[in-house]
Amino acid sequence: METTKKKNFNLRSLGVLVLVLYIVFLIGPIAGLDVPTIAASIKANPLQLIQFLIIGISNGAIIAIIALGYTMVYGIIELINFAHGDVYMIGVFTSLTVLSLTGTLNSTNPVQIVLGLAFALIIAIVVCASLNATIERLAYRRLRNAPRLAPLISAIGMSFIIENIGLMWAAQAWLVPSFGTTGGASQKVFPDMLSALFKATGFNGGDVNLLVASGLPLRLTVKDILVIVLAVALMTGLYLFVQRTQLGKAMRATAQNRDAAKMLGIDIDLVITATFLIGGGLAGAAGLMAGLYNNTAWWFMGFRAGLQAFTAAVLGGIGNITGAMLGGFLIGLLASFSDGYLNARWTNAWVFATLVLILLFRPTGLLGEQVGQKA
Amino acid sequence: MSKRLFVLISVLILASMLLAACGGTGGGATAKTLKIVSSLPMTGSSLTQTQTIVNAMQLRLDQAKNTACGGKYTIAYEPWDDASAALGKWDPAVETENANKAAADKSIVAYLGTFNSGAAKLSIPILNGAGPLVMISPANTNPGLTKADKDLPGVTDSYYPTKVRNYARVVAADDIQGKVAANFVKSLGAKTVYILDDQELYGKGVADVFNATAKEIGLTVLGQEGIDPKAADYKALMTKISTSNAGGPPDAIYVGMVVDNNASQLLKDKVSIMGDNNKVKYVGPDGIQTQAFIDGAGADIAEGAYASVAGVPLSELPASGKQFVKDYEAKYGPLTEPYAVYGYETMNVALKAIEDVCTAGGDPTNRESVRAAVFAIKNFDGALGTWSFDANGDTSLTDMTFYQVKGGKYVSVGTFK
Known part of the structure; x- marks a missing residue:
């Protein structure tokens, strides 16, 4: 996984950069880029900068984990698995259902909360991994040698199917009583288990915010830390797996050249299934994390998460695992700072403008990698 | 198998067409x-x-x-x-x-x-x-x-x-709803208000009317922003709002939006950053006056939030x-x-x-x-x-009724004109 030759900035790209900066500062103020105001608000409340950093990194961590699923699948079969974001949504519902069925939702017993969460994490990973592998088996495998648009369309189709499964799932109040009677379409509460855990143990004065005792106007909650730590651990684990194990090596070989890998005796189907299993498992873990962090389960949440994760994967260089993580954090931070210092109305515009800008200068993404010869 | 199946299906299709045709003529007569x-x-x-x-x-x-x-x-x-x-x-x-x-x-x-x-x-x-x-x-x-x-x-x-x-x-219409809402927020004792909308014709429309009226009646509008209705969370935005009133939170937040546009998540993040809805009042239009909004946020989080709806409460019809x-x-x-x-x-x-x-x-x-x-x-x-x-x-x-979330349900708190 070596990065390609760096392109030197020549005179032409310098010209484009000047033009882009000119446009940004000309049009930027409409979209909230008001430098004196931003400077003033940073000066008035410098600690808030750190707060936005924390929020951005936490949100970025969740995006990054989902992005790994996109980038791995793309690296291997050059397919954008549009259903991946929705697998993540199923992860949220699976963990919520497990928590409800084990009675963890209403429990105030700290031991049960911890065990329940661990159990939910495992089940969510297993369910999402199997779901993702099943999707591959049903919708992509037979189209592997078809024109490239065909699996793309079936991916979009799978995405809609899973969204509708989520829609039906959220209506099953007999399964999870807290879903209530308002039907599957409305947002459901994912209980704030970590806050409950702190209340139950009385640790840190029962407050989930670790900095509450310091008196600083900052919030660094256990949720933030859990999300970041879990994300970094999963990503490191994945990186080591791909770099150090035999299956990881087979994956890299398949990514480089599927036919050659096959000739060397690598079981391509197995490698691809393993890729989908790992990607799905990560989405399941991200589902539980996002549920705990944002306290929402919604059948539609996979769509935007998927879009952002896909963007993160492209931003970092699709096919590149470190790049996907970098892209995820970058998007989380961009969105957080845009919400905080610019204008929330324009946050998506800023995020995607940055994407365009980066791709303009580095078409392969930040840590861009040559993917396959099949394109 | 295939030939038989084909015949069977053909017969079924023909039969159903016949039935459908009968139904049509029978009704028309x-x-x-x-x-x-x-x-x-x-x-x-x-x-x-x-x-x-x-x-x-x-x-x-x-x-x-x-x-x-x-x-x-x-x-x-x-x-x-x-x-x-x-x-x-x-x-x-x-x-x-x-x-x-x-x-x-x-x-x-x-x-x-x-x-x-x-x-x-x-x-x-x-x-x-x-x-x-x-x-x-x-x-x-x-x-x-x-x-x-x-x-x-x-x-x-x-x-x-x-x-x-x-x-x-x-x-x-909202020329009435937005106006009445601004007066209502003032009557709650608020002096400063931050306005959010979901960037739709309805949500932004009612928020704009609220904004204009608020300025007329002497409320300080600290800002109006449109939210991304599909965002995972709004913690950064709420953090900004929490210091928008000379370092502190505003007295009230008005949200012009429908429940589909992530309304419950917005409220969750507001409460987690700025505390409950008695401290910083939370008021919205009819688009969030639905049980789905309360259930989505959780009854304890939604407690104290207000929403207006045209007309009188069901009990006063x-x-x-x-x-x-x-x-x-x-x-x-x-x-x-x-x-x-x-x-x-x-x-x-x-x-x-x-x-x-x-x-x-x-x-x-x-x-x-x-x-x-x-x-x-x-x-x-x-x-x-x-x-x-x-x-x-x-x-x-032109009646407009305000409801407040109490114990997980919307309860009417008064009708205004």
Whole structure:
């Protein structure tokens, strides 16, 4: 996984950069880029900068984990698995259902909360991994040698199917009583288990915010830390797996050249299934994390998460695992700072403008990698 | 296997075609069919509200025994969905398709909808050129649909290319709702307010009216921003707002939005950053006055949030309105959503217009006659009270009721004008 030759900035790209900066500062103020105001608000409340950093990194961590699923699948079969974001949504519902069925939702017993969460994490990973592998088996495998648009369309189709499964799932109040009677379409509460855990143990004065005792106007909650730590651990684990194990090596070989890998005796189907299993498992873990962090389960949440994760994967260089993580954090931070210092109305515009800008200068993404010869 | 199966399927298809044909002729022999359709978002969080609207429309039709003009006409009602799973809320493409479908089906004489003002903006011009086909909305509150905005001249007229008004609504518009809401926030003791909207015609519209009125009555507006309705969370935005009032949080936050646009998540993040809704008041329009909003946020988080809805609370409806609530609950179970009675009233108006056309010796299959009859409705004794349509198609009722979340339910706290 070596990065390609760096392109030197020549005179032409310098010209484009000047033009882009000119446009940004000309049009930027409409979209909230008001430098004196931003400077003033940073000066008035410098600690808030750190707060936005924390929020951005936490949100970025969740995006990054989902992005790994996109980038791995793309690296291997050059397919954008549009259903991946929705697998993540199923992860949220699976963990919520497990928590409800084990009675963890209403429990105030700290031991049960911890065990329940661990159990939910495992089940969510297993369910999402199997779901993702099943999707591959049903919708992509037979189209592997078809024109490239065909699996793309079936991916979009799978995405809609899973969204509708989520829609039906959220209506099953007999399964999870807290879903209530308002039907599957409305947002459901994912209980704030970590806050409950702190209340139950009385640790840190029962407050989930670790900095509450310091008196600083900052919030660094256990949720933030859990999300970041879990994300970094999963990503490191994945990186080591791909770099150090035999299956990881087979994956890299398949990514480089599927036919050659096959000739060397690598079981391509197995490698691809393993890729989908790992990607799905990560989405399941991200589902539980996002549920705990944002306290929402919604059948539609996979769509935007998927879009952002896909963007993160492209931003970092699709096919590149470190790049996907970098892209995820970058998007989380961009969105957080845009919400905080610019204008929330324009946050998506800023995020995607940055994407365009980066791709303009580095078409392969930040840590861009040559993917396959099949394109 | 295949040949036999093929024969079997062919026979089945033929048989069903035959049956269908029989059904068609059988119905046509007794009475002519007039069709009424509704176009409401039924995939998404608004379903909690729209399902009760559809139920209420069906109830009114059941009461009329699906007939009009003394049995001369059979009324068929079809509830259409203008939302798509792809968007999770009303979809411009689906609403346009619905309007075109309605325009083409000559048996349709009334189009009940839409729920979202942004959707109405698309279908009014299409139906305006189709007869015009009358459109009666139970829920659109954007003022610009009927009343010309002095800042945007010509916009309202552009919805009506034939210059004939074909759109009426039984609910008071947001020029009233936004104004009353600003006064209400002031009456809660707030001096500073931050405004958020969901960037839709309805949400931004009511937030803009609120903003303008707030400035007039001496509230300090700290800012107005549009939220991304699909974002995972709003913690950064709420962090910013929490120091927007000279380092502290504002006294109140007004949100112009519908529940589909992540309304529950917005409230969750507000509470997690700025504390409960007694400390920093949280007020919204009718788009969040639904149980789905409370359930999505959790009863403890939503506690204390306010929402306004046009009209009076169900318990203060006139006798005919109370009768409606009774009939509704007997058939569909407890009614808490505020829009059901408006759904009932739209069907009421449509049926009344058809009857009026018959009484006057006209032809109710003629769309223009039905449209004229709707706009001619004056001093109508409906479930909402006695009211009239004005020349723009707006109702004469201007009551606005505020509700507050108490113990996981919306409870009315007062009616204002």
